[in-house]
Amino acid sequence: MVLGVSPLFEHAPPEGNKPLDLGGQTRASDLKMGFFRLSLAFPYVQTIGIFEQRCTALEVPKGSPGLHHMQLTVGSFAELCDKYAELEEKGLKPHRSSDHGPMTSLYYRDPDGNNVEIRAQNYPTLEAMVAFMSSDAFKANPSGTEIDPEEFFVKHRKS
Numbered sequence: 001m002v003l004g005v006s007p008l009f010e011h012a013p014p015e016g017n018k019p020l021d022l023g024g025q026t027r028a029s030d031l032k033m034g035f036f037r038l039s040l041a042f043p044y045v046q047t048i049g050i051f052e053q054r055c056t057a058l059e060v061p062k063g064s065p066g067l068h069h070m071q072l073t074v075g076s077f078a079e080l081c082d083k084y085a086e087l088e089e090k091g092l093k094p095h096r097s098s099d100h101g102p103m104t105s106l107y108y109r110d111p112d113g114n115n116v117e118i119r120a121q122n123y124p125t126l127e128a129m130v131a132f133m134s135s136d137a138f139k140a141n142p143s144g145t146e147i148d149p150e151e152f153f154v155k156h157r158k159s
Contacts, residue, residue, distance in 0.1 A: 008047065009035040009133050011142050028100075029143035042126040044073050069107065069115030080104060080120035081153050097152065100144035101137070102129045104152075 012032045013019075019030035032052035039046035049071075074080050084094075084106060096107040105119040123129040132138055 005036050005038065007034040008037045008130070009138075009142070011139070027143040029141055033142075040126055042129075043075055043121040045121075045126060045129075047071075069117050071105075071117040071119060074118060074120050077104065077120045077122070077156070080106070080118065081157060083118055084149055084153050094149055097147045097149040098144050099147050099152075100142070102132055104147075106149060 010033070011029070013030050017030055019026045028049070028051065034050050036048045036050070037045060038048060074083055087093075087108070092108060094106040094108050098105050098107075099122070100119075102123060103119045103121050105117045108116045108118070110116050121129060123132060
């Protein structure tokens, strides 16, 4: 409890689990992890996620990313759609996209190779999000479903 808060969520994959490789990024479901909520200013809930990274060495080679990923939150799903379109116009495509359940996320690489997640909440309130994160469905698969962002956002813009 270094942060002074209890974990909101903890997960450990089944023994012998073989992680998927999604563009050089491992799914959270394939790692031991914990989420710690630091702020409740919904939808910009500040959460620190601590992930066991199996390939981490005591000394990270120069030029290698030193973190699993950083997460940036936009205020709405519509803003996430707009950000996807804006970055696509600049020739930037996510290497991974996922509907995690509580949120939908796009993962990009920054110029140094770090993973940058841009995400929006899928639930209208903090209480609804926390309730889903307490469900058996989320506990069984905290990574959610991988999505094709082009199909997903085209479909969403029509609805």
